[in-house]
Amino acid sequence: MRRLALIAIALAGVLPAAAQAQQRTRLTVYTALENEQLQPFKQAAEAALRDVEIAWVRDSTGVITARLIAERANPRADVVWGLSVFSLLQMEGLDMLEPYTPAGADALRPSMRSDRSPMTWTGMDAFVSAICFNTVVAQQRNLPRPSTWDDLLNPAFRGQIVMPNPNSSGTGFLTMAGWIGRRGEAGAWDFMTRLHDNIQQYTHSGSAPCNNAARGEFGVGISLDMRAVTLRNQGAPIEIIVPTDGVGFDLEATAIMRGTRNLDAAKRLADFAVSRAAMTVYGRFYALLALPGVDPSVQGYPAEFSQRLVDADFRAIALQRDRLLRDWSARFDGKSAPRN
Amino acid sequence: MSEAALPVVGSRPRLSADQVAMRAGLWLAVAFLALFLVLPLGTLLMRAFETPQGGFAGVANFRDYASTPALLAAAWNSLWTAALTAVVVVPLAFLYAYGLTRSCMPAKAAFRAVMMLPLLAPSLLPALALIYLFGNQGMLRGVLLGHSIYGPIGIVVAQVFYCFPSAALILAVALSTADARLYEAASALKASRVRIFRTVTLPGARYGLVSALVVVFTLVMTDFGIPKVIGGQFPVLATDVYKQVVGLQNFNMGAVVGIVLLAPAVLAYLLDRWATRQRAATLSGRAVPLRPLPRRQRDVPLLVLCLVIAAVLVGIVGVAAWGSLIRFWPYNLSLTLDNYDFARFDASGWDTVWLSVRMATLVAVIGTVIVFIIAYVLERGAQDGVLPKLARFAASVPLAVPGLVLGLAYVLFFNHPANPLGFLYGAVAILVLNSLVHFYTVGHLTAVTAIRQLDPEFEAVSASMRVPVWVTFGRVIVPICLPAILEIAVYLFVSAMTTVSAVIFLYGPDTKPAAIAVVHMDEAGQASAAAAMAVVILGITTAAKVGQLAVGAVVARLTQAWRR
Amino acid sequence: MTAPAPEIETLEDAARRARRDAPYLEVQEVGKQFGSFVALRRVNLEIRSGEFVTFLGPSGCGKTTLLRGIAGLDPPTTGRIMQGGRDITHLPPAERDFGIVFQSYALFPNLTVAENIAYGLRGAAWPKARRRERVAELLSIVGLADQAPKYPAQLSGGQQQRVALARALANEPGLLLLDEPLSALDAIVRQHLRQEIRSLQQRLGVTTIMVTHDQEEALGVSDRIVVMSRGRIEQVGTPAEIYDNPASPFVAGFVGHSSRIEAVVDTPPGIIIASGMKLVAEATRPLLYGARVTCFIRPEHVRLARLAEAPEGALSAVVTGLEYLGPVVRLSLEAGPLRLLAAVSPGEFAALEAAPGAAFAVTLPPEHLMVFVEDV
Secondary structure (H helix, E strand, O other), X not given: OHHHHHHHHHHHHHHXXXXXXXXXXXXXXXXXOOHHHHHHHHHHHHHHOOOEEEEEEEOOHHHHHHHHHHOOOOOOOOEEEEEEHHHHHHHHHOOOEEOOOOOOHHHOOHHHXXXXXXXXXXXXXXXEEEEEEEHHHHHHHOOOOOOOOHHHHOHHHOOOEEEEOOOOOHHHHHHHHHHHHHHHHHHHHHHHHHHHOOEEEEEOOOOHHHHHHHOOOOOEEEEEHHHHHHHHHHOXXXXXXXXXXXXXXXXXXXXXEOOOOOHHHHHHHHHHHOOHHHHHHHOOOOOEEOOOOOOOOOOOOOOXXXXXXXXXXXXXXXXXXXXXXXXXXXHHHOOOOOOO | OOOOOOOOOOOOOOOOHHXXXXXXXXXXXXXXXXXXXXXXXXXXXXHHHEOOOOOEOXXXXXXXXXXXXXXXXXXXXXXXXXXXXXXXXXXXXXXHHHHHHHOOOOOHHHHHHHHOHHHHOOOHHHHHHHHHHHOOOOOOHHHHOOOOOXXXXXXXXXXXXXXXXXXXXXXXXXXXXXXXXXXXXXXXXXOOHHHHHHHHHHHHOHHHHHHHHHHHHHHHHHOOHHHHHHOOOOOOHHHXXXXXXXXXXXXXXXXXXXXXHHHHHHHHHXXXXXXXXXXXXXXXXOOOEOOOOXXXXXXXHHHHHHHHHHHHHHHHHHHHHHHOOEEEOOOEEEEOOHHHOHHHOOOOOOHHHHHHXXXXXXXXXXXXXXXXXXXXXXXXXXXXXXXXXXXXXXHHOHHHOOHXXXXXHXXXXXXXXXXXXXXXXXXXXXXXXXXXXXXXXXXXXXXXXXXXXXXXXXXXXXXXXXXXXXXXXXXXXXXXOHHHHHHHHHHHHHHHHHOOOOOOOOOOOOOOOHHHHHHHHHHOOOHHHHHHHHHHHHHHHHHHHHHHHHHHHHHHHHHOOOOO | OOOOHHHHHHHHHHHHHHHHHOOOEEEEEEEEEEOOEEEEEXXXXXXXXXXXXXXXXXXXXXXXXXXXXXHOOOOOOEEEEEEOOEEOOOOOHHHOOEEEEOOXXXXXXXXXXXXXXXXXXXXXXXXXXXHHHHXXXXXXXXXXXXXXXXXXXXXXXXXXXXXXXXXXXOOOOOEEEEEOOOOOOOHHHHHHHHHHHHHHHHHHOOEEEEEEOOHHHHHHHOOEEEEEEOOEEEEEEOHHHHHHOOOOHHHHHHOOOOEEEEEEEEOOOOEEEEOOEEEEOHHHOOOOOOOEEEEEEOHHHOEEEOHHHOOOOOEEEEEEEEEEOOOOEEEEEEEOOEEEEEEEOHHHHHHHOOOOOOEEEEEOOHHHOEEEXXXX
């Protein structure tokens, strides 16, 4: 009898907690957002959707995309929130995204949402490839401050520029796509060939160039603008330069995975992701938001930032990705003997 | 009379309970290796023969890959950096091991412990230290005479650091089993020291040398962490896998490179097998152990050399530890403990550390049991038939499989909706199994070495006394092999604490290991925090190693009565 | 109707009688192949209860294979093995009735002497007290009563050997198998221990098979010796039979010392010619003229005399070497192309004043020439 009583007491203690846990739906969300963004985004979402719990799986864009595609046969993610639209387009091609038009998605900038109906993805914000410029190194080495991509062709930068290898990193491809969009393919190859002479290395990680510039290893790192903001906050003497001659940009976007077991909660998270409240949180980190009329609170971006974005059909460029990368490889990869 | 024409008895021999047990063990071993190594790897490698749409591609992918201009460069770079690393690290490790085993220099135990340092930390730690030391802002950048650390120099230096313990361990074992009588005979024949070294010492350590060369070569070939961080754009095969899988999400091509990468490793394996057979022929059962006598001309230079090597090892780790205490390299070198407040950098904070400890403990406990039982069954069970041979080969494969390839293979295999083992996916279990398989080979070899030293007739004697084999296993085999078992457990623990590439595809929302957090923080530019997390991992693995030494000492004292 | 009752009873009686008289261990047509290598060819052997039998032969002759076949460690590929009337050919070792001592002893290094001996004494049949009693008994049998708490590594080789023996005997097996049990020991301990094993075996009456390549050991302790070569049994017999009447040139050459003489049968009957020298060999009387024979003679049967006192038919031989062995002196002789060994007592040696280079008259007594006709 005593044992029974004990069990009853134990159950009484456990049950309310269990019930509470059951009420909240746990969504597995794959993301490539920055580490420090995870907590604010999660808090905002959970505050808005009281019965949803966000469980992040965060990694670099390449790793997360590879994981999503590898898991395609049996998706583990319910929602992708904060991943490059290039990755999402690739997944759309593999029929991995659940079509759903979130409430309020029609208000987004047309270029920053899926053109399908129902939509397969919705944009959150834009991020661009930018120049991380180490001012201390620049002083030591007498490097002029670059304000355009073409400025980087100055022989003074020989051996001082690091950029991501487009074959290994989405950031690298994004940068390259921006050049192609702006200059046309032939012009872009010409530019890259000349830039190649100044490049010290093509890194495998998209964030490494900026990290290296921040550590003073090199004067210039071509990376995402987001990366540079984080580093400067830590005290790195770097300036974030958004070249005035047009930058390639990428969107961070949201999508529901086809086959999710929590479709209802996933839809509500997708709704939240395009909401004004969400955009306000994005605005703490990004300068260009998908929803017009929300003022970003992030500091350090030029006012006319959005005009610097290259106006190009990235979807068309993305479709040629394989060929472009192969060409890139043939030009710069194999023969890129280490230079000292 | 024809020799082969003996009539065959019709009745089949009946299996004893022992044989049934051993056979069950063999089947278990085969099932384990098949389920957690061969099938996942097969699932992935099959992709090499498929088109991205899933159709049959034949060798088209290979032809495609062979026409990639960067391929030859990457293959050649992999080969020569691996060879150069092996050529640099093996002689150094040989001298170090020689000092440990064949000299009378002091503090051997301390040197032995320091030797293990590189294995105890995630590979990012030496890479960071090298940047702090030899980077463009580095404290010692002048040493490179204007050459860049990013590229082959950095790769080879970091790999030498990383492979040193493995090579030194193998060579220390090889050098510690010398037969003193050979040396006496050589001196009696008035051979000079150089001649004795050349004709007795080197041939005696031949197997160890080949083994060390093979292991170092394979480690360098398959590692992608170091080339990724410090190799710049210097292309090697392992980063090609990374490029194909992570950069391009082209698993088919990734599988192709994975297979290309396996080829030299398989060759190395065959070479190692050949060397093993050579050794079997030269081993004498009645060797008299060699006890070195003090000799200053030998001991002092060896001591100096070991001191220098140990100082370099400690120095590199020390620089990284210092790096974990500074605010921002190289512009704000004021000291702080903030970098250890991991919650500031990663939402999971210290949880990743506890997760890693939990996971590594499981790997150590479960892994040691599995590794030892399988090694026992393969060594002492029936040797005929094709199964044991296959299982033995399978056990040696993981060493040659890049972690990234194994991780991807696990996703494709275990996450398949038709796989009844799918429930393992996404939980700690999959991380544990994956790490266990990734580091299987070294544990297996350690167990095999220990088991081969046992008298081959223990089981026969037990059977004659009608004692079942599992009783003898528990009462005799395991107690005798306890030091090796401890060694395996700690090796698995340490490896699971530091592994990145194998689990990067497999961790779930609540199961992010600390070593992954190190990579994330470094990617986010938080190098000091990354170094701090690496130092925490180093602290835990060092504690495990020290624990092993302490337990080992207790075991040695308790068993000194019967251990020779 | 079936057969009448009385007849059945007679059959049963016969069977019972047969069992009583039957050998304890029967090896019938046993063969063993490892891949294409034939280790044993159709071996037949019977061993009576309480016998001490030695398998003797050079390494690779199949003696250990046969022992392991009997133990069930490497079951034979063909044939049948019966122990105590039971077909054990394919029984696993654990279901057989034997104890075994290996060359390496295979003592468990992590268990004490007492624990090693008690290792097989488990289960309900061996309560603690009984087990302790039995261990003490065995320890005193092998003379190690004071060594019980020690570990094998703390014992000498000979002591370890005794522990292994005690352990093998603990279960009172019907058959004791010894696989080169003495070969790891030095000469003096060896000689001492083999006599101990023999007397222990006689005291306990346990049927014992020992494998050895040491003929002196085999001759010294065995009831019967099984001489093996190249997977075959060459001869089975008592030590005296083996030594005095070897069944084959192999046995004659392998067991004991002897000089080998190749010869051809000549006339008159009983005369052979070896390297141009005439010898008398009674055993060749029935053989045809011209038949090739191989003869062996033991050193102790070679007779020496001074040349001046040479008997009829003696050969002249020169001493080329001598070994002083204590009880005998062994001389190497050359009689023309023939090489002979002769053993003389020290007294005789002194009387002969033999020294290297000296010549003597040598007689080979016809009754001691062991003659074998060469296979045609």
